[in-house]
Amino acid sequence: MNLMFSALREEDREIVLDQCMDPLLKIGEDGIPIAIQMSGLSLEYLAKLRPEHLERLKILIQDDHCEFIGNGYSQVIQPLAPYEINVKNQELGMQCYESILGLRPKIATVNEMAFSSSSSESFIQTGYTGLIMEWNNPYKTHPDWDESMRFFPQRVNLGKGAEADLIWCDTILFQKFQRYVYGEIELKEYMENLKKYKDQNGALCLYCSDAEVFDFRPPRYGDEVSSGGEWLRIRKLMDAVQSETEGLILPSKVIENYKEEGSNLLQLETSSQPIPVKKQDKYNINRWALTGRDDFNLNTRCYRIAEAFSIGDPNDDDWKKLCFVWSSDLRTHIENNRWEQAQFIISELENKWVNSQEMRKYLVPSHDDAKPFDIKSNRYFSIETANQILTLDTKKGLSIKQWSVEGVPLLGTVPHGFFDDISLAADFYSCHSVIEPQGSHKVTDLVQIEPWLAEDEEKHIVGMRLKIKDHVFEKVYEIDKSNNTFSVNQTIQLPKRYRALIRSCYFTLLPGVWDMDTSFYKTALGGKEPERFRFGDAAIDHTQNLNQLVSTRHGLGVTDGEIQIGDANNSIIFKHEPSEAALVPHLQYLPQKNGHYLLRLIYSAQELDETFKTSDKP
Known part of the structure; x- marks a missing residue:
C-alpha cells in the first residue's frame, strides 16, 4: 500500500485509505492470510x-492473519543511491515500523524490483x-x-559472504x-490459468504490486474511472483460491515450509542486465535516473546534499527529507502540487547544507591565460608528458584521436571501415x-573548432567553446604532467528541456589492446x-532502444x-562526480567474428520514456 504513489494528490490519500486499505483489511479480518507492505513514510x-485502520492492522498482525513487509522509510531506487543513503533509509524505516507497529519486519520487498546485490546488503x-x-x-538472463x-x-x-x-x-x-480485477x-x-500449476509442488505469489489502484483512479488516468466492485471481485478470487487450491499462506x-527444496545460492544480475527491474522492458533503471520531470537534475541535487551530509552532522529530520526527495515516486508521473512540494523541501535542504561557495565549484573553470591555437596546418595536435x-x-570538436600510456594506445577513434559489419560502418569517436x-x-x-591552450605547474589545459543553433558546448581537457591521467570537463547548454537523448560523453576503447577472455567492468551499484x-562472448548494448x-x-x-x-593485466578507471552531474553510463560491447570488438562507455544525461515531461526552462 503506497500512499506516496506518484499520481496521488495530497487529498487522495484519505480516499485511498477508505476505498483500498479498508477492504484489504476486511479480507484479513475474514481469516484469509494476507501480507501488506508499506514504507515508513x-x-x-x-x-x-486513519488511526482506526492502523489499530485494525496491528490486530491482524498479532492474530497471524497478516504479515507486515518492509521496504525502508522511502521508496528509494537503491542501485541509484549511495550506500550510506540506502542504509539510512532502511534504518529510518525500521524505526518507524518499531515505533508505530511495535515490530521489526524480517522480509522486505526490493523497491520497484530494481535489484543489485551490493545495495541489497543494506536490508x-x-x-x-x-x-x-x-x-x-x-x-530471462539466466537460461x-x-x-x-x-x-x-x-x-x-x-x-562479501552476505x-x-x-x-x-x-x-x-x-x-x-x-x-x-479490472x-x-x-x-x-x-482459475483455469492457475490449474496448470495444480500438480506443481511449492508456492506461487499471486499478487505483489499496488493495492491503491483498485476501486480508485487518480486524475492522471483521465477518463478511465473505476466501475466499482473491484474489491468484491478480489474477494471472490480469494474465496476461489482458498476452496480450489491448497490455499493461501504468508510469505x-x-x-519455512519449502526452504529445504530450494536452497540454491543465486546471482540475479548479469553483465548485460546489471540491474534487473520489474515487468516489461520500459521499466528500467533510466526511468528513475534520466526521464520524468527532471530526474537528472533532481538526482544531482540529492547527491550534492548527501555529499554535504557526509562531512556534517544531519539529524533524523534532515535524513528523512533527503530520503523523501530520493523517492522513486517523484521521478515518474508525479502530481504537480507534490512536485512543487518536493522542490521546496530540496531547496530547503540546499539552503541549510550547500552554501553558495560550494555551488560555484560545479561551474566550468575559466582560464584567463589561455592562448588560441593555430589549426590552419594541423588538424591533429598532441599533448605529451x-x-x-x-x-x-x-x-x-576536439574529440580524442588517440590516448596512449607508455606507448600503448588505449582510447580514441575507431575509423570507418575498421569493422566488416556494415551496421558498424561509421567513425566511433x-x-x-x-x-x-x-x-x-x-x-x-x-565540427571544426578553434581550441585554446593554457598551462600551469601541474597540467596542460586545452579547451573549446562552440555554439550550434541554440546549443552551447564547452569542453576543457586537463592533462596531468606527472600521472597517467587526464580529465575532461564538459557542459551543454540547451534553450529548454525538450524530447531528446543527451549522450554527453563517449569513450571508445581501442580494439587489440585488451584480452577479452579476462575482460571485466566493475562499478558501485548502491553498495559499499x-x-x-x-564481458564474455555475448553482446552487451545498454543503449538499445525499446521503441520510439x-x-x-x-x-x-x-x-x-x-x-x-x-x-587481467591492465585497466582504465573512469570517474565522474554525481554531485556535479548524476550521469548514467551505458556500455556497448559488440564482439565480431574476426576477433575485433566495439567497446564503448557512453555517459547519458537524458533518456526518454512515457514519464518524460518537457519544460520551457533551460
Whole structure:
C-alpha cells in the first residue's frame, strides 16, 4: 500500500485509505492470510489520517492473519543511491515500523524490483533476513536456471559472504490478477490459468504490486474511472483460491515450509542486465535516473546534499527529507502540487547544507591565460608528458584521436571501415557529445573548432567553446604532467528541456589492446563495494532502444562515480562526480567474428520514456 504513489494528490490519500486499505483489511479480518507492505513514510500517513485502520492492522498482525513487509522509510531506487543513503533509509524505516507497529519486519520487498546485490546488503544490515524479488527478468538472463526454482524460496548472493532468503513474485501472474480485477477476464479464465500449476509442488505469489489502484483512479488516468466492485471481485478470487487450491499462506511460511527444496545460492544480475527491474522492458533503471520531470537534475541535487551530509552532522529530520526527495515516486508521473512540494523541501535542504561557495565549484573553470591555437596546418595536435600522449582532433570538436600510456594506445577513434559489419560502418569517436531530438536531426560538437591552450605547474589545459543553433558546448581537457591521467570537463547548454537523448560523453576503447577472455567492468551499484562483471562472448548494448517512446533498456548506477574497465593485466578507471552531474553510463560491447570488438562507455544525461515531461526552462 503506497500512499506516496506518484499520481496521488495530497487529498487522495484519505480516499485511498477508505476505498483500498479498508477492504484489504476486511479480507484479513475474514481469516484469509494476507501480507501488506508499506514504507515508513506511508505508515506515518496511515497513523495520522486513519488511526482506526492502523489499530485494525496491528490486530491482524498479532492474530497471524497478516504479515507486515518492509521496504525502508522511502521508496528509494537503491542501485541509484549511495550506500550510506540506502542504509539510512532502511534504518529510518525500521524505526518507524518499531515505533508505530511495535515490530521489526524480517522480509522486505526490493523497491520497484530494481535489484543489485551490493545495495541489497543494506536490508541485511538493518535486520531483514529475506527479500521478495521478481522472477521473470532475472530468469530471462539466466537460461541455465531450472524453471521449477520459481516455486521455491532460494538464497540470494549479496556479495562479501552476505546472503538472504529469496521469495519470488511473478509479473505475469500479478498482471493476470489485475486483468481479472479490472474485468478484462473472468474468474473462470483466471482459475483455469492457475490449474496448470495444480500438480506443481511449492508456492506461487499471486499478487505483489499496488493495492491503491483498485476501486480508485487518480486524475492522471483521465477518463478511465473505476466501475466499482473491484474489491468484491478480489474477494471472490480469494474465496476461489482458498476452496480450489491448497490455499493461501504468508510469505514467511513459504520460507519455512519449502526452504529445504530450494536452497540454491543465486546471482540475479548479469553483465548485460546489471540491474534487473520489474515487468516489461520500459521499466528500467533510466526511468528513475534520466526521464520524468527532471530526474537528472533532481538526482544531482540529492547527491550534492548527501555529499554535504557526509562531512556534517544531519539529524533524523534532515535524513528523512533527503530520503523523501530520493523517492522513486517523484521521478515518474508525479502530481504537480507534490512536485512543487518536493522542490521546496530540496531547496530547503540546499539552503541549510550547500552554501553558495560550494555551488560555484560545479561551474566550468575559466582560464584567463589561455592562448588560441593555430589549426590552419594541423588538424591533429598532441599533448605529451613523460608517460602519456593525448592527441586531439580539431575538425571533430576536439574529440580524442588517440590516448596512449607508455606507448600503448588505449582510447580514441575507431575509423570507418575498421569493422566488416556494415551496421558498424561509421567513425566511433571519443569525448564528444550527441543530442538526438526525437524526430529531428542530431546536434553534435563534431565540427571544426578553434581550441585554446593554457598551462600551469601541474597540467596542460586545452579547451573549446562552440555554439550550434541554440546549443552551447564547452569542453576543457586537463592533462596531468606527472600521472597517467587526464580529465575532461564538459557542459551543454540547451534553450529548454525538450524530447531528446543527451549522450554527453563517449569513450571508445581501442580494439587489440585488451584480452577479452579476462575482460571485466566493475562499478558501485548502491553498495559499499563495487560489483564486478565479465564481458564474455555475448553482446552487451545498454543503449538499445525499446521503441520510439522508450529510448533505452539498461544502465549503470555508478553511485560512487567510478567505473573500471580492464582485463587481467591492465585497466582504465573512469570517474565522474554525481554531485556535479548524476550521469548514467551505458556500455556497448559488440564482439565480431574476426576477433575485433566495439567497446564503448557512453555517459547519458537524458533518456526518454512515457514519464518524460518537457519544460520551457533551460
